Amino acid sequence: MERTVAARTRTSGARATPRRSTIVRSLAVRTVSALREHWVRHPRWSLAAKGALAAALAWLVGLVAPAPFSEYPYYAPLGAVVATSTTAVRSVRESVQVVGALLLGAVIARGVDAVVASSVLSVALVVALALLCAGWRVFGEVGSWVVTSALFVLVIGGSDPLEYVTVYAGLVVTGAAIGVAVNLLLPALPLTPTELALDRLRDVLLDQVSLLALRLEREGPLLAQEWQQRRREVTPTIDRARDAVGSAREAVRANVRAPRYDAWTTAQARRADRLGTAADVVDDIVRLLAEWEREDRQDVALGPRLRPVLVAALRAYADGLRSDVAGGSGTPDDEDAAAARAAAARCDAAVGELAAAVREHRRTSGLDDFVAGAVVVTLWRGVSALAGAEAQG
Secondary structure, three states, X not given: OHHHHHHHHHHHHHHHHHHHHHHHHHHHHHHHXXXXXXXXXXXXXXXXXXXXXXXXXXXXHHHHOOOOHHHOOOHHHHHHHHHOOOOHHHHHHHHHHHHHHHHHHHHHHHHHHHHOOOOHHHHXXXXXXXXHHHOOHHHHHHOHHHHHHHHHHHHHOOOOHHHHHHHHHHHHHXXXXXXXXXXXXXXXXXXXXHHHHHHHHHHHHHHHHHHHHHHHHOOOOOOHHHHHHHHHHHHHHXXXXXXXXXXXXXXXXXXXXXXXXXXXXXXXXXXXXXXXXHHHHHHHHHHHHHHHOOOOOOOOOXXXXXXXXXXXXXXXXXXXXXOOOOOOOOOOOHHHHHHHHHHHHHHHHHHHHHHHHHHHHHHHHOOOOHHHHHHHHHHHHHHHHHHHHHHHO
């Protein structure tokens, strides 16, 4: 009996061990997957890692460099950090700008030092001239380096400012070259963050159109101030999406990873154009209706006869926006594509009914219905963008 119990205990222990290892393995896989997803969704982690790598390499180069460069090794990491950017193209551009700013700052400091003895006046004059030059458009966002370089050369240059300028500029340029090389070898391609930004834009536009349809369905006018505020609230989301799209398009250039994601980048560019058109469409419709569907106006844009037809068209357009999905690889799967085509067809039919209703109202009432016609034309733009996307898909 005791032998039987002992055998069972050993058997259950042997079974428990694999089970525990399976759990640990599963947790490890989930953890790695979550970290990878977080890394992909937030490019700042990749930027920080590349900056750290470039700075470490530049520091080592500064340490092994011959004198007098080895006396100031910390300037090399400074250049590496400056050159570490989100895209390879931007890295090269900002490196050139920084080098130009450094040299200009050194020239300003040397020029002032040759004319004015080192004093409060020389510092003030150097800063004033450097700040004026820092505003030049050619330096972009790194114009402050003109001031930094000028002060370094003036204050720290010591008895041999020419040597200091040579060491300072040389190490920063070397570090910048290392940063550019790291960016070229490990280029970023922020397609997933761009898709998330486009998803947020789609959701905001969808909410705007859905709420507008709900308000038009009720009796009574729109509140102009409320909808003007809503237009302003959408702007930051549009700007963030456009910035993300611009960064993604810039990242494709000089990127060794880009050819592997050519289908995704092409689909994303089309989606960005489509949602950009949708943003303009929604803004124009809200602006027109907030201006003309007001209680204090006698010549309203729609009136009770056209409002229900417009509500149906807006809801159909909202369905079209809702069906705009990127899919896991940047392109929708067959089921999503079929749903998008059906939504685009419904939207086309609904806007066609609205156009027919506006023509009939114009014929029977004798009114011009200019604003209602403008709303129809604006909606047709959005429908055309949706239909064009489905044709490409």
